[in-house]
Amino acid sequence: MSNIKKLTSKRLFLPVFCMLLVMMVNILFDLFSGNFPFSFFTISVRNGVLFGRLIDVLNRGSEIAILAIGMTLVVSSSAGTDISVGSVMSLSAAFCCMLLAGYGVSSANELAVPLIVGVLAGILMGCFCGAINGALVAYLNVQPMVATLILYSAARAVGLLLCNNLIVYVRDDSFKFFGGFCGFIPTPIVIAAICIVVVSLVLKKTALGLYVQSVGINKKASRIAGLNSARIIFLCYVVSGLCAGIAGIVAASRISSADSNNIGLSYELDAILSVALGGNSLGGGKFSLAGSVIGAYTIQAITTTLFAIGVSTDQAPVYKAIIVIIIVAIQATPLKDYFRQRSAKKATLKGGAVR
């Protein structure tokens, strides 16, 4: 009994529990439809690369996971959300592809500039966008929602402008790498893993984590204690932009093109949801990066599951919404308190019976 209690009081218990719940649905579905019950977890090797639903979740969930990292820092430090990340993804992709293909070219078979230049420029574009958001929020005290709304609506259009209103295709094989395979593992999984590990290490080895949480909890007190609150918030938005840039490159590489209208469309919502599903308060302060990452993959698992069950793309959001409501409700404090009270009551009743 006490072991269970210890387990449930762990910070990451609920996010993990929700993830397991989604997997459970998969197992039950496969069981009832007569398939092998654990086909969700089956990983096979086809054409020399890994294959399976689990791999698919990890692969497709990479962009959301990368975005969730930056979003976690933004939410923690400024108690606000960066809603521009989806659009910034699109802009970074467009800028990268425009450079690689050359301005005004709609389809290039050869690279106009070295691959690394295009990719780095795309990522830097993301950082630049993050810096704009950060400056507005941290130094001009604009509300995060309003500040990032600017790039939410503008970045995608700027991307189109850079691409001369075309969908720019980069048909060079080297560019396909970021959305393709690294050995036998899908590259996006590797990129997401690197991002997660690097940020985790930075949080562990520097005082950034302490600073961000401190500023997020009490900005004024942090300043008095010697922190440059504004600069820390600014930094978090730059990191969020950086993450959006990386995710944009991955998304563009998957389809070998910069489809400005579709890349990263409504990804910001998934990223925010990841943070919330990870048990982080959207009111800022304490955060758990692991929680957000688990949240990101949970969202992707839901999507993949729905497709596997045979729900059409148009209807998927309805089911997704229902599942999200359930997950969020499980983590909601009033409901938690309710269950705690009920179990306490039960315990006292039991105690009375024994006596």
Next chain:
Amino acid sequence: MENNVVLTMRGITMTFPGVKALDHVDFTLRKGEIHALMGENGAGKSTLIKCLTGINAFEAGEIHVDGIEGPVVNHSTMDAQKKGIATVYQEVNLCPNLSVAENLFIGREPRTRFGTIDWKTMIRKSQKIMDDLDMNIDVTQNLEEYSLALQQMIAIARAVDMESKVLILDEPTSSLDDNEVEKLFRLMNRLKSQGVGIVFVTHFLEQVYAVCDRITVLRNGQLVGEYLVEELPRVKLVAAMMGKDFDDLAAIKSGETPDFSHAEVLIDAKGLSHRGTIKPFDLEIHKGEVVGLTGLLGSGRSELARVIYGADKNQTGTLKVGGKEAKINAPIDAMNLGMGLLPDDRKAEGIIGDLSVRENIILALQARRGMFKLLPMSKQIEIADQYIDAVQIKTASRESLIKQLSGGNQQKVILARWLATNPDFLILDEPTRGIDVGTKTEIQKLVLKLAGEGKSIMFISSEIDEMLRTCSKLGVMRDGAKVGEITEDLTQEHVMKAIAGGGSNE
């Protein structure tokens, strides 16, 4: 009810979560008088006004207004206005981009037969109001064309024209210069002669004696008393506001005051100021010296300390630290020069509530080391344990969240945070507020011990005896200016006289 009374409040009681903001407060306003409502910040002046105007709902008590049967309960400012109670606040609550006439009649514009606004009548009436008050104003101009003082007076004119019997002026003079204040007073006296009862809330003592007839003093949500101005000299007023009657209290002499005039000067401020809060001041603090800052709450004590520490931006003047000129733009600059500030508002500016005791203790030290030199966890634990022990913080564990601790222990954690940085100059702003007596004594002892180790301390407190016990020099603050220093004859009586200032009314 006396027949010249326009407003009585009896037994008004109101609680904010955890605090009794007003405790059976009585207030009486007579026709044609200017009645000052005095008290330190947090004494309950604003709360009382808000109960009257319907912004706050009070729990017990009755309000009676002349000409209205039975007790009155207002639910909004509009409600109060209909009953003849008008309020003018510190900030002008009018529309700067509308004309003076529009501002005067907003919400009650005269109408023509067709229901449209009768501009002619409105302008004619407005001009008459202004002329009646001897105000030379073109009512068709936008309000923003006129100075703040005139805007303030237009706001008052608007309130009066709505046939108010009671006019509440809440800190109307804080943004006005002397000349403008003079004009405002003339207007107030004029209204007084017309039989309006005026409630005047201010913290400028001089102004009270310049215009008021009567004074009601509040302290900690309780009524201290109602006095005629002639009966209450300045020193007695200050004593009433602070809850100390120096006639009754035996003057406590501090022991031998050490002479610091030959000691090394650590902090040397020349003409240091902060726009809008603190007028230029000079201050010298020697090594190992404990300097107190005294004055009423809101007199600029905290602000002066904050200017030195760089907590509020835009300091002007020169500041030398250890003989070298220092430019402090942010707290971290001050910290790098060996300073620390324990702010008076513990909750808003001190603790990081959701972080643990350990994290709260090491925060300032970590901030000074910079982001990339994270203190190893073993070191963090060592420091946290060392100070939990040294200042005797009562906590379940070093990993408990600071918000779960009692106020006194939270304060000790913040103190530990600064001790961990080993500062040369520590500013303690109300370190003992809301703390039990035992902890108070501990903190005072600690201050003396630190001074003994050669550290300089600035000690700010509302409790004079506490400062007499610890400080060797006192700076006296009044209305945002440092008005003097007391180095000799440190007695309660002497200090309170200095705080009250001005010999004319003694």
